[in-house]
Amino acid sequence: MSKDIRIKKGLNINLVGAAEKETTKAVDSNVYAIDMADFHGVTPKMILKQGAEVKAGEPVFFSKDIEEMMFVSPVSGELIEINRGARRRILSLKILADKQQETLAHKPLDLEKATKADVKAYLLKGGCWPFIKQRPYDVVAHPDATPKAIFVSGYVTAPLAADLNYTLSGKEAELQAAITALSKMTPGKVHVSVGKDATSPLAGLKNMELHKVSGPHPAGLVGTQINRIDPVNKGEVVWTISPQDLVVLGEYVLTGKYNPERTVALVGSSVKKPQYYTAKIGAEISTFLYASGVEGDNFRVINGDVLTGLQSAPDGHLGHYNTTVSVIPEGDDYEFFGWNKPVFDKVSVSRALTFSWLQPNKKYDLDTNTNGEHRAFVLTGQYEKVFPLDIYPMQLLKACMVKDLDEMEHLGLYEVAPEDFSLTEFICVSKQPHQKIIREGLDLLKQEIG
The missing domain is CATH 2.40.50.100 (RNA polymerase II/Efflux pump adaptor protein, barrel-sandwich hybrid domain)
Structure with missing residues (x-):
């Protein structure tokens, strides 16, 4: 039996350049x-x-x-x-x-007989533990902590993100092994979320509680789901892991071999043929970037999705947690009097001279231009329109900026990660780096309180 979660606040950013459901093996990286x-x-x-x-x-x-x-x-x-x-x-x-790959082999884990200590030791020695992250602080989980619950989000709402129903197809055995192993690590439940109207390989698994989620971005972020299912309070810990990382973990449990191969979505309006590639963690992005072709020479490669990813060189390397590589035009040009004329080709939550609200399903070809620079951090009421967590976003951001530990605690910093503020950063009229502010606040809280 599943439990439905409906998110009303948010904003879908529909971009040109979604990956076609065609998978090619990337050239092996040197x-x-x-x-x-x-x-x-x-x-x-x-x-x-x-x-x-x-x-x-x-x-x-x-x-x-x-x-x-x-x-x-x-x-x-x-x-x-x-x-x-x-x-x-x-x-x-x-x-x-090496041209001929050799893998270190461990004895497969017997899930029926394995205890919590056995699972923990097995994942730690095999290098799969870093896939598990924890809240508070959004860091690699501490193995001595006991999470009250574990969360997996199989519902994707980020712009141009990889379609999990496609990338996880045929991986049910690995997913089940990983879920069974993780279920031994918590006295609570393993919460798995899928789209309300989609058929997901995650939906038929055992040893977990299923949730069907609907709504605009950030409904697919695991932080939004934690807030609705089992919020994190002071002194509590929850763990999170992404679905494609579950596959790596599950294969290691079943075979004893670490195989960090994943299906990566190469997307964006600057890609001539957006599609999926299989590549290993740490591979050179150029091994599949130019295979699809790139429009022009003034583009930006983003290791991740356009809201939370980091800028990368074309010869950079695939990040440890990334399943998307986005390529969009570099926004290094500026419009004359761009602030003082109607805007038809940009996404905005404001209705002042913007018209994206009239065409919610229209796809946009956006670049990296921020359309302004840092300015006074003013109260607009816009953040609350796209921020579904039961938290005051503006007040929390300001508490982090002034390093007020008491206010940071009271306003719910334990529960959030930088990615939860990616959408408020996107719509910010003050052009403030929300994710960086939250990251620095989390680091300070961890340093001072632990």
Whole structure:
């Protein structure tokens, strides 16, 4: 039996360049990268030295604070580069892949007999633990914590995001193994959300509670679903994991082998043939970017969706958690008196000289132009129109900016992640970096309160 969740507040951003349901295997990358920015708050301690040979699934480094938490190589090859920044902080690693891949094999996990401790130890040593994130703080989950619930969002509303009903097709066995393993990690429930009108491979799984979600973005964000199902209060912990990461985790449980392959949606109006590619985590984006063709030479590659992704070079590498690569025109041109004339080709929640509200299903070809620069952070009432959480967004943002810990706690910072403010950032007339403000607030709260 499922429980319906209907979200009314929000805004769908319909963009040109959705991926056709056609999947091609990307050309094997020569070099794979592990970017430490993907693991926010983790201080790496190297196990291997530069020049060492490594197998796929073999630990390369561990967390300084949690020594049993291993981070493994996506491929077999040679560790050719350890990129360091200020104070010798490790920023990224690069691995030159072998032509013949060799994978480190573990004994498959017996899910019927496995205890919570067995599952935890198995995921930690195999490098699958970093797929599990926690709230509060939106960081890699602490293995000693006991989550009151675990959440998986199989409903996608982000602009041009990969269609999970398509990418998860045929992966029911891996998904079930992962859900069964995770169900042993919590005394509560594993909550799985799917679209109300869609048939999802996640819908028929056991050992979980199913929710059918409908509504505009950000209805598909796991934070929105947590807020409606089982909100996070002070002293509580919940875990989250994305569906494609469930597949990697489930395959590891069933076979004992770490296979970080995923189906990536290459999307955006600058892509001539948007479609899906299978590639491994850390692969060079250029291995599938130019296979589809790119319009012009003035474009931006975004590692992720257009609201939450990070800018990347065309020869950058696929992020650890990303299943979408977006390519849209670079917005480095400006309209003369653009603020003082009717606008027909942009998305806006305001009805002042804008008309997107008249055509809610129209698809837009947007660029990266912010249409303005930083200005006074003023109260407009617009954020509340697209922010469905039971939280005051403006007040929480200002509390984070002035570093008021008490107000940050009282206003619900424990419950949110930066991505929950991606839509308010998109419509912000003050052009403030909402996600950065929330990230800094979470870091401060974790540092001061823990």
